[in-house]
Amino acid sequence: MKKWIYSYHEGNGKDKQLLGGKGANLCEITQIGLNVPPGFVITTDACLSYLNDPERQLPDGVMAQVHDQMGMLEHATSKRFGDANDPLLVSVRSGSAMSMPGMMDTILNLGLNAQTLVGLIAHTGNERFGYDSYRRFIQLFGKVALGVPDELFDEQFEAVKKKAGVAVDIALQASDLQEISERFLAVVQHHTGKPFPADPYEQLEIAIKAVFNSWMGKRAVDYRREFNITTEMANGTAVNIVTMVFGNMGTDSATGVGFTRNPGTGENVLYGEYLVNAQGEDVVAGIRTPKPLQDMAEEMPVLFPQLMDLRNRLETHYHEVQDFEFTIEKGVLYCLQTRNGKMNASAMVRTSVEMAREGLITEQEALLRINPQHLEQMLYPRLDPKFKGTAIATGLPASPGAASGQAVFDADRAETLGKQGIKVILIREETKPEDIHGFFAAQGILTSRGGKTSHAAVVARGMGKPCVAGAEGIHVDVQLRKAFAGNAIIKEGDVLTLDGTSGNIYLGAVPTVETGFSTELTTLLEWADKAARLKVMANADTPHDAARALQYGAQGIGLCRTERMFNASERLPIVIDMIVADTTEQRQAALDRLLPIQRADFRDVLKIMSPRPVTVRLLDPPIHEFLPNEQQLLNELEQLHHLRLSMQGMEVLVETVKLLAGSHGEALPATVHELGDTRMVDSVISRKEQILQKVRTLHEVNPMLGHRGVRLGITFPEIYTMQIRAVLEAAAECTKEGVPVFPEIMVPQVCTVEELKYVKRLVETVHQQVEADFGVKVHYEFGSMMEVVRACMRAESLAEEAQFFSFGTNDLTQASFSFSREDAENKFLPMYNDCGILQDNPFEVLDVKGVGKLMGLAVGWGRSARPGIKVGICGEHGGHPASIRFCDEIGLDYVSCSAPRVPIARLAAAHARLLLDQGQSVIGK
Numbered sequence: 065m066k067k068w069i070y071s072y073h074e075g076n077g078k079d080k081q082l083l084g085g086k087g088a089n090l091c092e093i094t095q096i097g098l099n100v101p102p103g104f105v106i107t108t109d110a111c112l113s114y115l116n117d118p119e120r121q122l123p124d125g126v127m128a129q130v131h132d133q134m135g136m137l138e139h140a141t142s143k144r145f146g147d148a149n150d151p152l153l154v155s156v157r158s159g160s161a162m163s164m165p166g167m168m169d170t171i172l173n174l175g176l177n178a179q180t181l182v183g184l185i186a187h188t189g190n191e192r193f194g195y196d197s198y199r200r201f202i203q204l205f206g207k208v209a210l211g212v213p214d215e216l217f218d219e220q221f222e223a224v225k226k227k228a229g230v231a232v233d234i235a236l237q238a239s240d241l242q243e244i245s246e247r248f249l250a251v252v253q254h255h256t257g258k259p260f261p262a263d264p265y266e267q268l269e270i271a272i273k274a275v276f277n278s279w280m281g282k283r284a285v286d287y288r289r290e291f292n293i294t295t296e297m298a299n300g301t302a303v304n305i306v307t308m309v310f311g312n313m314g315t316d317s318a319t320g321v322g323f324t325r326n327p328g329t330g331e332n333v334l335y336g337e338y339l340v341n342a343q344g345e346d347v348v349a350g351i352r353t354p355k356p357l358q359d360m361a362e363e364m365p366v367l368f369p370q371l372m373d374l375r376n377r378l379e380t381h382y383h384e385v386q387d388f389e390f391t392i393e394k395g396v397l398y399c400l401q402t403r404n405g406k407m408n409a410s411a412m413v414r415t416s417v418e419m420a421r422e423g424l425i426t427e428q429e430a431l432l433r434i435n436p437q438h439l440e441q442m443l444y445p446r447l448d449p450k451f452k453g454t455a456i457a458t459g460l461p462a463s464p465g466a467a468s469g470q471a472v473f474d475a476d477r478a479e480t481l482g483k484q485g486i487k488v489i490l491i492r493e494e495t496k497p498e499d500i501h502g503f504f505a506a507q508g509i510l511t512s513r514g515g516k517t518s519h520a521a522v523v524a525r526g527m528g529k530p531c532v533a534g535a536e537g538i539h540v541d542v543q544l545r546k547a548f549a550g551n552a553i554i555k556e557g558d559v560l561t562l563d564g565t566s567g568n569i570y571l572g573a574v575p576t577v578e579t580g581f582s583t584e585l586t587t588l589l590e591w592a593d594k595a596a597r598l599k600v601m602a603n604a605d606t607p608h609d610a611a612r613a614l615q616y617g618a619q620g621i622g623l624c625r626t627e628r629m630f631n632a633s634e635r636l637p638i639v640i641d642m643i644v645a646d647t648t649e650q651r652q653a654a655l656d657r658l659l660p661i662q663r664a665d666f667r668d669v670l671k672i673m674s675p676r677p678v679t680v681r682l683l684d685p686p687i688h689e690f691l692p693n694e695q696q697l698l699n700e701l702e703q704l705h706h707l708r709l710s711m712q713g714m715e716v717l718v719e720t721v722k723l724l725a726g727s728h729g730e731a732l733p734a735t736v737h738e739l740g741d742t743r744m745v746d747s748v749i750s751r752k753e754q755i756l757q758k759v760r761t762l763h764e765v766n767p768m769l770g771h772r773g774v775r776l777g778i779t780f781p782e783i784y785t786m787q788i789r790a791v792l793e794a795a796a797e798c799t800k801e802g803v804p805v806f807p808e809i810m811v812p813q814v815c816t817v818e819e820l821k822y823v824k825r826l827v828e829t830v831h832q833q834v835e836a837d838f839g840v841k842v843h844y845e846f847g848s849m850m851e852v853v854r855a856c857m858r859a860e861s862l863a864e865e866a867q868f869f870s871f872g873t874n875d876l877t878q879a880s881f882s883f884s885r886e887d888a889e890n891k892f893l894p895m896y897n898d899c900g901i902l903q904d905n906p907f908e909v910l911d912v913k914g915v916g917k918l919m920g921l922a923v924g925w926g927r928s929a930r931p932g933i934k935v936g937i938c939g940e941h942g943g944h945p946a947s948i949r950f951c952d953e954i955g956l957d958y959v960s961c962s963a964p965r966v967p968i969a970r971l972a973a974a975h976a977r978l979l980l981d982q983g984q985s986v987i988g989k
């Protein structure tokens with residue numbers, strides 16, 4: 065008979081696929097001697113067999129093995145399941161290989177019925193506790209296993225509270241709770257048409273099936289899709305059946321959740337919350353606001369050191385920050401679950417560096433435990449420190465960062481507005497797992513109830529979204545779609561700002577600033593640079609971008625798109641002059657004006673980056689991009705012609721006024737004469753007409769495959785010559801000043817070596833002139849973009865002329881797929897992804913199998929002609945972690961990406977090496 069079940073004493077704590085994360089960890093900590101309530105785990109295999117069975121029957125043997133295991137629990141606890149004197153009660157919890165907080169269902173106090181309840185009350189001598197446990201069980205079981213809506217229970221609960229005249233749950237008497245239990249039983253009977261199941265084993269079987277079913281529930285499916293949890297990562301849920309221990313047995317009992325370190329900041333202090341005389345879900349659901357764990361030192365002085373000991377043992381065993389749940393039942397501390405703590409990026413970075421320094425983990429482990437993509441959070445904006453506004457309310461700073469958006473009061477609305485691109489803040493009294501789609505859509509989350517470990521806080525932290533929780537000064541009225549904070553009223557659609565770092569809430573949009581690098585991040589990234597083989601460069605086009613890239617640790621500039629330098633408002637008119645010029649002389653005159661401007665830019669960029677390399681790409685886009693579009697010009701011309709007519713009218717008016725004034729001997733003010741002067745309008749009209757004419761001439765049906773890049777440089781060599789001169793003269797100036805600079809001139813859109821040779825001749829001519837003019841040796845390198853398929857196929861020949869290659873994977877992806885990079889992402893790509901024709905968006909994630917294969921071949925061919933030729937990537941994929949791993953494996957020398965992605969790329973480059981050293985390859989996957 066197949067083994068479907070493992071007790072916590074026998075399960076393999078490393079086998080999360082089979083036992084789920086929770087089950088495996090409970091096995092592990094049971095086996096290292098922590099005090100875990102006796103329990104066992106039903107495997108994910110059982111779940112999959114169950115879900116695959118059209119009849120939805122538990123596989124043969126499961127219930128028999130459950131009976132055996134229950135026998136062992138009875139033995140360990142000296143209680144009996146279903147016993148009318150001293151009943152054993154259990155919890156039934158889900159747990160898959162990947163942690164999916166709150167996504168699946170848990171049932172507590174299972175085993176209660178009219179008889180066992182009597183035993184529970186008699187044995188504990190606590191009638192209130194008995195009924196409280198009973199009503200909780202009926203509601204949870206009713207909701208999770210029998211599908212009874214929560215609201216039906218809530219209505220009855222509130223009705224009894226009202227009848228009893230109490231405001232808080234804790235003030236309810238045993239008799240009230242008894243009445244609630246009876247009403248709940250009636251709710252179940254009414255809703256399901258059957259009595260509430262009384263047989264404990266029947267309860268257990270229904271509960272196990274319900275947990276298995278929850279794996280395919282909408283919440284769990286949505287969660288897996290959002291977080292890209294594949295079946296290789298987690299397939300099915302295990303079910304944990306654990307002896308109940310009670311934190312609500314009086315003032316010597318408590319329940320809480322802890323993090324071995326602060327998950328918001330990473331600080332090495334025990335962090336968490338607890339509630340005396342309460343059950344676990346009270347803490348997590350935020351029904352009562354719990355106290356910080358530190359208070360326990362005074363309130364439970366004997367137990368607090370035990371809790372600290374538990375914390376230390378968890379960390380030293382797992383070498384990882386743990387997020388754990390505990391219960392104290394009548395002075396005995398139990399650990400109910402542990403898992404790796406989810407933290408925001410800055411806490412991950414700080415704990416990585418500190419744990420490595422404490423000797424708990426190695427530097428490599430410190431690097432590998434952080435997902436490079438998560439570093440993005442650290443570059444999230446925070447409130448401008450100069451902002452001095454007054455908060456309308458303050459809550460708990462539950463997840464750092466600042467965000468503004470329109471207030472919305474339910475998750476569906478958040479989703480609808482979010483899809484329209486509107487920024488929203490989701491406001492709730494408290495959140496529940498079913499609100500998850502609202503989290504995805506919102507910029508930030510605000511709740512009026514619950515602590516820092518409430519659902520809202522935990523989920524927001526995991527997503528790196530700002531969250532203010534438990535803002536009790538705010539009264540949220542979901543029906544009215546309003547929130548009241550003192551005198552302030554927030555209506556749906558009002559803009560507000562959350563500061564998840566301080567817990568403050570402001571009306572209106574508050575300015576934000578980017579966060580700086582922490583010292584820990586600097587250290588971590590230094591370790592990353594040591595571990596990595598790939599260099600990380602930045603795509604930076606202006607001196608300002610270059611300075612930022614340097615701050616982020618770029619080792620040079622891998623792509624300076626010179627055309628971006630043309631866009632400043634004072635430069636564009638000169639560029640337009642250059643474009644509309646009819647003769648080479650006219651064009652040269654405009655270029656002569658551009659030269660000093662470009663030279664100054666290059667000089668600044670080269671100096672800022674000195675002594676690092678700066679790759680300057682010669683003009684690439686089709687030049688019509690610098691001109692207004694035809695329709696805009698037509699509209700403007702129409703308006704100008706109207707204006708001209710009106711001005712002619714003015715002319716008549718002025719003449720008449722002059723005549724009249726003259727007859728009275730009065731002099732007119734000068735401005736009146738100008739009113740009728742149409743010369744300026746005439747000249748504007750003629751300029752616009754000239755531009756319109758040019759726009760029409762330059763029109764191309766397919767400009768991305770048209771007159772751009774090197775083709776432009778060859779048809780208008782004076783443009784490239786000016787740019788080449790600007791780069792080399794800037795380098796000469798720096799060299800004269802003693803600043804070591806390393807410019808690299810890169811040619812875009814190359815498809816044949818003849819193009820490269822042509823441009824190379826221009827470069828060599830200008831280089832000789834510049835060296836002669838400036839009297840210094842100017843160092844430079846000359847290379848080719850690899851963004852045309854033919855260029856890749858001809859890499860061997862190109863390498864004879866080029867000293868370096870840089871893959872422009874934006875264009876190369878476009879060219880390889882024949883997908884327009886302008887349109888595909890808005891048209892058919894999302895559908896391709898949804899229906900699985902393509903796994904990813906190839907403009908975001910490098911298509912390793914196609915585009916990547918081409919790159920690999922080109923690298924090989926290039927190096928066969930010029931061994932050791934430097935090769936990099938400067939398309940968007942250069943900042944994408946998985947793509948970076950691939951680039952490392954095919955032997956690229958560097959990746960280049962936008963400045964804010966540089967830290968991500970540095971860490972990803974380290975991961976690439978470390979994972980490859982561990983034998984993990986992305987090639988062939």
Ligand code: PEP
Pocket residue numbers: 623625684851871872873874875876938939940
């Ligand atoms: C590319 O094509 O990948 C590239 C870097 O150039 P651009 O995006 O400017 O076309």
Ligand code: MG
Pocket residue numbers: 812851872874875
């Ligand atoms: Mg390109």
